[in-house]
Amino acid sequence: MRFLSVLTAGSLGLAALLTAVFANATTVVGPWIPRFKGIDHSLSTNIPSAGALPHLLVINTLRVDLTDPDIQLFTTPRISGYEPNSRETAGLTVSSFLSTYHLQAAINAGYFDPQQYYLAAGTPMTVDGLSISHGVVVSEQTGPDNSAAVLFDAANHGSIIASNWLPAEISGVYNAVSGTYPVLIGGKDIARSYLSSRDFIHGAQPRTSFGLSEDRRYLYLMTINGRQPGYSEGAYDYETA
16 A cells, blocks of 8 residues: 655544434535645535435545645555565555654555455555656556556645656656546546446445545545445545546
8 A cells, every 4th residue: 555645744634423314405516624734624415305316424634735834745665675566665554654664644556456455554565556656666657457556746736647657758757646537638528438337346335545636636535435325425436426
């Protein structure tokens, strides 16, 4: 696993209870509440109805102001004794990653095997897809799988590549992480095309997603809780988009 994180000190718990019931509504988008300098948080929900979004969802989103001079991004660095495609990073849970590196917020990035989640902290792992930490390549893109990528230069100018295969030029990239696939390109929801797939990942699942505002000012980090009947069921790809 590797993580995209927002740096300095402190912590932010993303788990929250939804205490209000909103009748006669489908989607309730919570207000942006400042949590740290340059970082706002929103708690939102979707209440199923006859509308297009069928699942009960609880959504936590961070909005990171990339123009704030005090915002620093940090991704999982190389492990000691680094070996490409064999020993690339040290596995940590999100909470351990946050506390180990003294961050304000942290989130999963990229694909990981759920069976590895309970391995001992620091277990050597490889990364699927591109990963760059403070200008150092942790993992190269070696195939078409897990090839959606979000990239930043040293000044936090961000871009998203829907498919990084064949690999894009990475000179000048300071931080980068990968995702499994895109759901939104240029403001267009492309994720309904995945509905015909029987792959487990395209069902109603817990979700982590990354986005950039059209003007590239804001980085959005979003999680959708899942597999919790009566609270948050998980989202299809198009619901995530």
